[in-house]
Amino acid sequence: MMLNRQQHRDTRVSLLHRLTLPCAFAALTLSGCKDKAPNPADEAPGNPQVVETGGSSSVTVKNPSRFSLTQSISQPVVSSIDVTGSVNPDVSREIPVLSLANGRVVALHVGLGDTVHKGQLVMEVQSPDVATAFNAYLKAVNDEHLTSVTLTRDKLLYDKGAIPKSQLEGAQDGEDDARADLISAEQQLKIYGVDKNHPGDSVKIYAPASGVIIAQNVTAAGATGITYAGNTGSLTIADLSHVWVIVDVYENDLKSVHLGQHADIHLNAYPGKTYSGTISDIGAQLDPSLRTAKVRIQVQNPNNELRLGMFATATLSSSKAQEQVAVPTTAILQLHDRSYVFVPGTSTGNFRRVEVKTGRSLDNNMVEILSGLATGQQVVANALSLQNTADQE
Numbered sequence: 001m002m003l004n005r006q007q008h009r010d011t012r013v014s015l016l017h018r019l020t021l022p023c024a025f026a027a028l029t030l031s032g033c034k035d036k037a038p039n040p041a042d043e044a045p046g047n048p049q050v051v052e053t054g055g056s057s058s059v060t061v062k063n064p065s066r067f068s069l070t071q072s073i074s075q076p077v078v079s080s081i082d083v084t085g086s087v088n089p090d091v092s093r094e095i096p097v098l099s100l101a102n103g104r105v106v107a108l109h110v111g112l113g114d115t116v117h118k119g120q121l122v123m124e125v126q127s128p129d130v131a132t133a134f135n136a137y138l139k140a141v142n143d144e145h146l147t148s149v150t151l152t153r154d155k156l157l158y159d160k161g162a163i164p165k166s167q168l169e170g171a172q173d174g175e176d177d178a179r180a181d182l183i184s185a186e187q188q189l190k191i192y193g194v195d196k197n198h199p200g201d202s203v204k205i206y207a208p209a210s211g212v213i214i215a216q217n218v219t220a221a222g223a224t225g226i227t228y229a230g231n232t233g234s235l236t237i238a239d240l241s242h243v244w245v246i247v248d249v250y251e252n253d254l255k256s257v258h259l260g261q262h263a264d265i266h267l268n269a270y271p272g273k274t275y276s277g278t279i280s281d282i283g284a285q286l287d288p289s290l291r292t293a294k295v296r297i298q299v300q301n302p303n304n305e306l307r308l309g310m311f312a313t314a315t316l317s318s319s320k321a322q323e324q325v326a327v328p329t330t331a332i333l334q335l336h337d338r339s340y341v342f343v344p345g346t347s348t349g350n351f352r353r354v355e356v357k358t359g360r361s362l363d364n365n366m367v368e369i370l371s372g373l374a375t376g377q378q379v380v381a382n383a384l385s386l387q388n389t390a391d392q393e
Contacts, residue, residue, distance in 0.1 A: 085247030103127030
């Protein structure tokens with residue numbers, strides 16, 4: 001009986017050992033999996049990994065003697081800024097067409113945008129002021145005639161001793177007053193534009209100067225004339241032989257702008273053609289939102305090619321040239337909206353790619369370098385050829 005119990009105990013121990021070993025092995029396996037995080041590269045071995053090497057600023061080529069070197073030079077360059085604006089009339093050459101007689105427009109002979117010449121009939125105004133002025137003129141004529149007859153009679157009587165001198169002097173004074181009233185009445189008719197020998201109920205208005213009608217404030221059958229409200233004129237004539245190009249200049253560029261400075265004007269309507277102008281005014285106040293000042297450029301326009309409202313680009317050049325670094329255009333490599341040049345490296349066949357800031361194109365296929373390169377520094381003459389060779393090797 002004791003033997004059976006011992007055998008039974010040994011059997012249980014053996015069974016426990018066989019169950020414990022697999023479980024421990026499984027626990028160790030799970031523990032190892034938990035300590036090591038899954039690697040995406042192990043799961044997808046076909047995906048390449050990008051590694052930063054830090055060598056993108058230099059290239060190495062075989063047989064570097066194929067690529068000739070050139071030196072950056074110092075070249076006098078006239079600095080300039082490009083600004084935009086529009087064509088406007090010269091306000092000093094704007095002339096309003098006024099009717100000094102109040103009334104109704106019975107005929108309008110020109111319209112907005114028409115070209116007129118000095119002395120041309122532009123409109124006719126029917127005015128009660130004309131009738132009043134002509135009535136005053138007729139009364140002045142009659143009064144002057146009466147005083148003239150009286151003065152002639154009194155002179156005869158005075159010469160015969162029939163009247164005292166004081167009466168003759170009174171007659172002379174009356175004649176002088178009547179003559180003054182007549183002259184005033186005649187002048188009033190001239191102001192209204194009425195011929196005293198051919199009076200009518202309308203006033204003819206003529207163009208005071210040659211130019212283009214740029215504003216029209218009245219129509220046929222409309223009211224016109226000068227009032228105490230200050231009418232600005234029925235029509236406005238502008239002499240467009242001289243115009244203004246008004247441009248916006250940013251606050252940071254105002255130091256390069258001065259009165260009398262020359263400006264080259266370019267218009268989208270006439271590509272390739274340049275107009276000359278002179279800065280005549282620099283605005284005293286900046287636009288608070290754009291931080292720009294209005295700069296006025298006077299431009300001659302003898303052929304009326306510059307039309308009001310045209311978009312214009314102005315190049316404002318400085319009067320003195322400044323020395324600036326320059327290299328051939330072929331030495332510049334354009335990559336991703338940036339400019340680079342290649343300079344010799346420390347070892348044979350090695351070239352460093354240096355970023356530069358370029359300016360304007362200059363004469364003799366040169367380009368201005370604003371920063372990134374010093375005068376006299378060697379660069380590869382053909383940067384694109386070097387870059388293509390490096391990519392192939």
